[in-house]
Amino acid sequence: xxxxxxxxxxxxxxxxxxxxxxxxxxxxxxxxxxxxxxxxxxxxxxxxxxxxxxxxxxxxxxxxxxxxxxxxxxxxxxxxxxxxxxxxxxxxxxxxxxxxxxxxxxxxxxxxxxxxxxxxxxxxxxxxxxxxxxxxxxxxxxxxxxxxxxxxxxxxxxxxxxxxxxxxxxxxxxxxxxxxxxxxxxxxxxxxxxxxxxxxxxxxxxxxxxxxxxxxxxxxxxxxxxxxxxxxxxxxxxxxxxxxxxxxxxxxxxxxxxxxxxxxxxxxxxxxxxxxxxxxxxxxxxxxxxxxxxxxxxxxxxxxxxxxxxxxxxxxxxxxxxxxxxxxxxxxxxxxxxxxxxxxxxxxxxxxxxxxxxxxxxxxxxxxxxxxxxxxxxxxxxxxxxxxxxxxxxxxxxxxxxxxxxxxxxxxxxxxxxxxxxxxxxxxxxxxxxxxxxxxxxxxxxxxxxxxxxxxxxxxxxxxx
RNA sequence: GGCCCCGUCGUCUAGCGGUUAGGAUCCAUGGUUUUCAUCCAUGUUACAGGAGUUCGAUUCUCCUCGGGGUCACCA
Numbered sequence: 374x375x376x377x378x379x380x381x382x383x384x385x386x387x388x389x390x391x392x393x394x395x396x397x398x399x400x401x402x403x404x405x406x407x408x409x410x411x412x413x414x415x416x417x418x419x420x421x422x423x424x425x426x427x428x429x430x431x432x433x434x435x436x437x438x439x440x441x442x443x444x445x446x447x448x449x450x451x452x453x454x455x456x457x458x459x460x461x462x463x464x465x466x467x468x469x470x471x472x473x474x475x476x477x478x479x480x481x482x483x484x485x486x487x488x489x490x491x492x493x494x495x496x497x498x499x500x501x502x503x504x505x506x507x508x509x510x511x512x513x514x515x516x517x518x519x520x521x522x523x524x525x526x527x528x529x530x531x532x533x534x535x536x537x538x539x540x541x542x543x544x545x546x547x548x549x550x551x552x553x554x555x556x557x558x559x560x561x562x563x564x565x566x567x568x569x570x571x572x573x574x575x576x577x578x579x580x581x582x583x584x585x586x587x588x589x590x591x592x593x594x595x596x597x598x599x600x601x602x603x604x605x606x607x608x609x610x611x612x613x614x615x616x617x618x619x620x621x622x623x624x625x626x627x628x629x630x631x632x633x634x635x636x637x638x639x640x641x642x643x644x645x646x647x648x649x650x651x652x653x654x655x656x657x658x659x660x661x662x663x664x665x666x667x668x669x670x671x672x673x674x675x676x677x678x679x680x681x682x683x684x685x686x687x688x689x690x691x692x693x694x695x696x697x698x699x700x701x702x703x704x705x706x707x708x709x710x711x712x713x714x715x716x717x718x719x720x721x722x723x724x725x726x727x728x729x730x731x732x733x734x735x736x737x738x739x740x741x742x743x744x745x746x747x748x749x750x751x752x753x754x755x756x757x758x759x760x761x762x763x764x765x766x767x768x769x770x771x772x773x774x775x776x777x778x779x780x781x782x783x784x785x786x787x788x789x790x791x792x793x794x795x796x797x798x799x800x801x802x803x804x805x806x807x808x809x810x811x812x813x814x815x816x817x818x819x820x821x822x823x824x825x826x827x828x829x830x831x832x833x834x835x836x837x838x
Numbered sequence: 839g840g841c842c843c844c845g846u847c848g849u850c851u852a853g854c855g856g857u858u859a860g861g862a863u864c865c866a867u868g869g870u871u872u873u874c875a876u877c878c879a880u881g882u883u884a885c886a887g888g889a890g891u892u893c894g895a896u897u898c899u900c901c902u903c904g905g906g907g908u909c910a911c912c913a
Contacts, residue, residue: 382913417912474911490840491909511911529843538841539909547911554913578842578908601844608905643851646861665851668906672849675863685876718876780872795872807874
């Protein structure tokens with residue numbers, strides 16, 4: 374069974390890059406009827422916060438990504454790590470190192486000065502004398518000093534590291550006894566049964582160390598997939614400084630979860646030429662072997678397009694519900710179907726949709742001067758008055774087509790083009806020259822409100838002249 | 839600097855020795871629309887460079903250049 378995981382450290386909100394690797398892991402587990410588990414890497418007590426964990430969970434909920442089973446918290450697993458540290462110590466695969474921080478720093482400086490790479494020199498590897506006074510030891514693992522370590526990566530292929538280039542006896546437990554990252558990751562992944570690790574390729578160079586731990590403990594090494602970074606416009610790793618990397622910010626901006634997910638799944642992964650993926654399609658088609666090798670630049674143009682697409686394809690009932698977060702309440706509006714059908718074609722975000730709704734249902738408080746000037750030329754006011762009269766006489770006005778017929782009648786009666794009535798009417802109803810079809814606007818507003826807006830515009834523009 | 843990864847239109851990508859190098863987005867133009875948007879059509883734009891291998895390289899190898907990642911008692 375395929376078991377994947379997402380293992381964030383709760384130092385802030387869930388960010389776009391993390392979400393993408395989480396999504397990949399989630400999809401791969403679902404595709405294989407496997408498990409996707411969540412582990413919170415909260416061992417850095419200074420930087421972690423409970424709110425951050427909650428923020429991550431909240432984002433998962435918004436996006437509909439469910440993790441399987443209980444959430445694992447590293448902070449509650451000290452006893453487990455201690456047990457394995459002891460085991461390695463007992464087996465002679467790890468040892469106490471009494472080198473002080475100052476000594477270590479000095480060694481590093483010397484090595485740097487000689488243009489050598491900074492590397493622990495193994496001075497306590499086979500130490501059996503009396504330890505120096507006053508130094509709490511760290512625990513180091515005996516890493517291979519030569520030979521090669523190969524990461525069989527599902528994205529990058531086999532990546533070969535020379536032990537002498539990159540390894541030394543690295544610390545697995547600090548002086549205060551707390552275990553270090555590369556040690557606990559390997560243990561947790563092994564114990565949680567994770568056999569397919571999908572993560573950012575910034576972890577690729579950590580992987581040999583983790584392999585050392587797996588091997589020392591006799592655990593099976595999982596399959597790794599190191600997915601390329603998402604870069605910002607400057608070509609650097611996307612970080613929290615880059616703005617709009619908080620997943621929940623997208624909710625506030627009016628993006629739909631399915632749009633964000635679709636956008637992210639196509640960043641660094643593809644399935645031929647297909648652009649639109651429903652969640653079911655993603656689950657059916659995702660395969661990490663199709664992840665590409667190069668980093669991609671974060672650019673939201675396509676996200677806007679996808680979001681517009683998903684808004685168009687969202688049922689009005691659902692849209693009305695979502696719009697409430699943006700201060701628009703349509704649930705009781707009897708013409709909301711007509712209104713949303715017309716407006717959802719025009720919005721890139723829910724925020725924009727909310728604005729568009731307001732532009733229709735709220736009477737204009739002012740008229741765009743340029744629009745007024747252009748629309749209220751010649752006998753525009755007379756035309757509007759005729760139109761208002763015909764509207765007044767009419768009964769049974771319900772559908773946009775009912776209003777359209779009246780416009781047609783006036784156009785015929787006065788022998789004018791459609792624009793002659795359309796433009797002033799548009800300014801009267803909306804205050805500007807763009808917007809949805811007037812018949813739709815009028816059907817939504819109803820006869821009384823339409824007449825009232827026309828009357829006000831006529832009055833205003835008559836005074837101007 | 840050492841080690842590792844990467845390099846196809848501005849951006850996201852297809853391609854897996856022979857293609858007029860495809861799609862999407864963006865942009866531009868035209869059509870539809872009383873307007874704007876949608877929608878439809880059309881168009882501009884790419885294999886980083888150089889050596890090989892080969893009858894033939896975007897594709898394989900090497901070098902150069904460029905970009906990125908990582909080098910902790912952080913995760």
